[in-house]
Structures are given as C-alpha cells and as structure tokens.
Amino acid sequence: MAENEGKVKLLGCWASPFSRRVEMALKLKGIPYEYLEEALPNKSPLLLELNPIHKKVPVLVHNDKILPESHLILEYIDQTWSNNPILPQDPYEKAMARFWAKFIDEQILTVGFRSLVRAEKGREAAIEEAREKFAFLEKEVTRKNFFGGKTIGFVDMVAGSIIPFCLARLWEGMRIDVIPEDEFPELNRWIKNLKDIESMRECIPHREKQIEHMMKVSERYKLA
Amino acid sequence: MAENEGKVKLLGCWASPFSRRVEMALKLKGIPYEYLEEALPNKSPLLLELNPIHKKVPVLVHNDKILPESHLILEYIDQTWSNNPILPQDPYEKAMARFWAKFIDEQILTVGFRSLVRAEKGREAAIEEAREKFAFLEKEVTRKNFFGGKTIGFVDMVAGSIIPFCLARLWEGMRIDVIPEDEFPELNRWIKNLKDIESMRECIPHREKQIEHMMKVSERYKLA
Structure with a gap:
C-alpha cells in the first residue's frame, strides 16, 4: 500500500481551532476522511486511548498511525499527500512558516485568551499587547494574498483558525474591534481572502453558535 | 553558492540547554561556526536586533538568514546539511520525533522547573509528576541506544540538553535522585550512551559550574 493510501479518521471538536485547521488541510488536499466529533469536556474512551499523554483533540488516525497535535498533523499530511503543498520546500522558508505558526499559537492565542479572562x-x-503582536503579522502579509504567498498554506490554516474564526468572533461578542481596518488594512485583506476560499468556509464553526459558545466560556473564566 | 555553504554564526549562552543542543547538531554535522556568547541577562544589541520578537538565544545566522528557536534551527540544519541526519525521513517517524521533543521541552522542563521553585x-x-512523565520516556528508549535508534538524533539532542545535562544536575545540587537507576534502567543506559559521545561532551556545560549556577537560580526563584 502506498504511503498516502488507506483510511483516515479525525477526532475533533467543532469549537477547537486546532481541529478546524486539520480539516482545512484535509479538504484542501482532497483527502477523504471520517470525522468523529468529541463532545468535550466529556472525553471519549477512544480519545483517551489514542492520546494518553495530552488527552486532547485533534487526533488523526491514518491506518495504524496515530498522530496528535495540529502542527505535527499538518506537517504529516503535507509530507504524505504532496498535492497542493501547504509548507514551502526551502529550509529557511519552512523554518519561518513554523516560526509564525508557533508565534500565533503561543503568543496571539495566549494574549487573546488574556483579553477574555482579566478584569x-x-x-x-491584553488588547494593547494583542495589537502589538498583530503589528508583526500585518507586516508579514503585506503585498501577499496569504501568509504562504499566492496560495493558502500552513500559517494561513493556523492563523485562520485562531484569528478571524476564533479570537475576532470572541471580540465581536465582547463588542470590541481589536483589528480595526484602518490600523490593520493588510490583515483585514488577508481575512477577506481566507473567507473567499470555499474549503475554508466549510471548516469553520457557525458564527452565531461560536460567539454564543465563546461568551459562555468567557463567563466561566472571567476573573475579578 | 550552494545552500549549505557560507558563514555560520551562533548566538548562545553556556547555561542554556537550547543553545547546547544547537552546538551538538553543528558539531555532529561538522559545520564550522563562530560562537558568540551572550552574557545574559544583559542582552546584546545584536541579539535584540536579530530576534526582536522573542529576544532569546539561540539564534543561528547562516549568511543572510536569521533563525531563532532551537527546534526550528535543528530542523533547518538537518535539511541544509544532509550528512549525519538527525531527523528520520519517514513522515510518521518524523512526527513522532517532533512529538517527543515538544513533550520534553514543554512537559518535562516545566515540571522540572516546578520542582525547583515550589515549597x-x-x-x-512536582517530582512525583516528573517521574510519571519519565515513565513515558523510559518506554521510548527501551532496547534502543538512542531515542532516534542506533545513532544520536533530534530527540536525543533535545532530551540530552534538558535531562542529564540540566535537570539531573539541578537535582544533584538539591541532593535528590529523580531518575534512580532501579526505577529507570533504560533512561540511565541512554544517559550513559550520550556521555560516551565526544561531540556531546564538548557541548555541555562544566558540571560544577552548572550546578553552582542552577543553585543560584533556584535561590532566586524559590517560593514560600
């Protein structure tokens, strides 16, 4: 059996940006897969068995191979199914894609979450700090359709699942605009480009449902 | 100029495990490089210029390319200089190497640091939790010379810089044995294998100097 043949299953959660980006990659590559929704916070015995260390979605199962963690999964998918590449081949460009993906997951998401929980x-x-971080990204997308250049790639999937289709909706629910168009014209252009891609729209959560969900999360975590 | 030609510079710090592992890879590959020691916590203007986002060592400069963050640097080195490979080629094995490297840097290091700062x-x-995490690694190295198999690789460099040549020395200074030989025979065997490699020994901090340094750090961070 060729490396890219066989059965693909994804354990995910509709509200998890980390699951959303894996679905984006699978759809972009045209890989058929079975999707198993985890009703978090009640984790299924299957999830605990497949990801005993982190106990988290997403988990990709490809034949007998079990892969946790979205960045690892995206890289695995890209190396195994080489059509519609999502990572650059050049070692330096590849390193930079990984750098920005990590920056978004560690820095942008953390500060975004802080804007939710603090008094x-x-x-x-936190919002001021988020804007400082967005300024780095604004430069990155200047004069490009996507982070990856002309076509959607690794950083777009990571950033897309976190910024427009997670944090921006949270801030919409809180009635604050953290990425105003006049301050971040390039990021707003990038968001529009993402929304134009059908395989992207298919993977993102329903807007009102997500805002409602995030407002509930926000209430639960709000600190004095 | 071929991709793997030209000048290599490394900004590092003797006490940083993240710098140590980059030197390990450079030595293993036989790449000539200039080493610039940063006298932390006083960061040089060069470091702040090269790594404006994280302001951290290590930073690798290869001709006009600037690379921060040890995992990205190791992957870049491995892709650019293909002799003595440190990452597997197989997509799944590569994902697993990244998984364990991340596990060590995020889980083992965090819990190790907690063993330092808490009352x-x-x-x-924290020590109990560290042992639970080491049990996962004990399984990983069973019946193998190294994490990567027969020869030293990516996870060995990441784990080596953190476990025997950082945390174990810290615990030695605190007079506790968190990885006793009878409980973790395979991990202890792996540590001995690492110590036998000359290019590894050349990269690690002087033992007494490091223990003294870590005990000072420990005093500074100790919480009530």
Whole structure:
C-alpha cells in the first residue's frame, strides 16, 4: 500500500481551532476522511486511548498511525499527500512558516485568551499587547494574498483558525474591534481572502453558535 | 553558492540547554561556526536586533538568514546539511520525533522547573509528576541506544540538553535522585550512551559550574 493510501479518521471538536485547521488541510488536499466529533469536556474512551499523554483533540488516525497535535498533523499530511503543498520546500522558508505558526499559537492565542479572562484594566492591557503582536503579522502579509504567498498554506490554516474564526468572533461578542481596518488594512485583506476560499468556509464553526459558545466560556473564566 | 555553504554564526549562552543542543547538531554535522556568547541577562544589541520578537538565544545566522528557536534551527540544519541526519525521513517517524521533543521541552522542563521553585510539599508533587512523565520516556528508549535508534538524533539532542545535562544536575545540587537507576534502567543506559559521545561532551556545560549556577537560580526563584 502506498504511503498516502488507506483510511483516515479525525477526532475533533467543532469549537477547537486546532481541529478546524486539520480539516482545512484535509479538504484542501482532497483527502477523504471520517470525522468523529468529541463532545468535550466529556472525553471519549477512544480519545483517551489514542492520546494518553495530552488527552486532547485533534487526533488523526491514518491506518495504524496515530498522530496528535495540529502542527505535527499538518506537517504529516503535507509530507504524505504532496498535492497542493501547504509548507514551502526551502529550509529557511519552512523554518519561518513554523516560526509564525508557533508565534500565533503561543503568543496571539495566549494574549487573546488574556483579553477574555482579566478584569477591565488587565483586559485593556491584553488588547494593547494583542495589537502589538498583530503589528508583526500585518507586516508579514503585506503585498501577499496569504501568509504562504499566492496560495493558502500552513500559517494561513493556523492563523485562520485562531484569528478571524476564533479570537475576532470572541471580540465581536465582547463588542470590541481589536483589528480595526484602518490600523490593520493588510490583515483585514488577508481575512477577506481566507473567507473567499470555499474549503475554508466549510471548516469553520457557525458564527452565531461560536460567539454564543465563546461568551459562555468567557463567563466561566472571567476573573475579578 | 550552494545552500549549505557560507558563514555560520551562533548566538548562545553556556547555561542554556537550547543553545547546547544547537552546538551538538553543528558539531555532529561538522559545520564550522563562530560562537558568540551572550552574557545574559544583559542582552546584546545584536541579539535584540536579530530576534526582536522573542529576544532569546539561540539564534543561528547562516549568511543572510536569521533563525531563532532551537527546534526550528535543528530542523533547518538537518535539511541544509544532509550528512549525519538527525531527523528520520519517514513522515510518521518524523512526527513522532517532533512529538517527543515538544513533550520534553514543554512537559518535562516545566515540571522540572516546578520542582525547583515550589515549597517542600509542592516540590514533592512536582517530582512525583516528573517521574510519571519519565515513565513515558523510559518506554521510548527501551532496547534502543538512542531515542532516534542506533545513532544520536533530534530527540536525543533535545532530551540530552534538558535531562542529564540540566535537570539531573539541578537535582544533584538539591541532593535528590529523580531518575534512580532501579526505577529507570533504560533512561540511565541512554544517559550513559550520550556521555560516551565526544561531540556531546564538548557541548555541555562544566558540571560544577552548572550546578553552582542552577543553585543560584533556584535561590532566586524559590517560593514560600
């Protein structure tokens, strides 16, 4: 059996940006897969068996291979199914794609989450910090359709699942605009480009359902 | 100029396991490089210029290319200089190498650091948790010379810089044995294998100097 043949299963959760980006890659590559929704926070025995260390979605199962963690899964998918490449081949460009993906998951997401949980003063500081971080990304997408260049790639999937289709909706629910168009014209252009891609739209959560969900999460975590 | 030609510079710090592992890879590949020691916590203007986002060592400069973050640097080195490969070629094995490297940097290092900073009761809990995590690694190296198999690879460099040549020395300074030989025979065998490799020994900090340094760090961070 060729490396890219066989059965693909994805354990995910509709509200998880980490699951969303894996579906984006599978759809972009045209890989047929079975999707198993995890009703978090009640983790299925299958999830605990497949990912005993982290106990988290997403988990990709390809034949007898079990892969946790979205960045690893995206790289595995890209190396195994080489059509519609999502990572650059050049070692330096590849390193930079990994750098920005990590920056988004570690820095943007963390500060975005802080804007949710802190009291007003801390929230303002978190939003200010988020804008400072967005300024780095604004430069990255300047004069490009996508982070990856002309076509959607690794950083677009990571950033897309976190920024427009997670944090921006959270901030919409909180009635604050953290990425205003006049301050971040290039990021807003990039968001529009993403929304134009059908395989992207198919993977993102329903807007109102997600805002409602995030407002509930926000209430649960809000600190004094 | 071929991709793997030209000048290589490394900005590092003797006490940083993240710098140590990059030197390991450079030595293993036989890549000539200039080493610039950063006298942390006073960061040089060059470091701040080259790594404006994270402001951290290590930074690798290869001709006009600037690479921060040890995992990205190791992958870049391996793709650019293909002799003595450190990452497997197979997509699944590669994903697993990345998985364990991340596990060590995120889970083992975090819990190790917690064993340092917490008061006695919390410290015991952190050590217990560290042992639970080491049990996963004990399985990984069973019947293998190295994490990568017969020869030293990516996970060995990441794990080597953190476990025997950082945390174990810290615990030695605290007079506790978190990885006793009878409980973790395979991990201890792996540590001995690492110590036998000359290019590894050349990259690790001087033992007494490091223990003294870590005990100072420990005093600074100790919590009530």
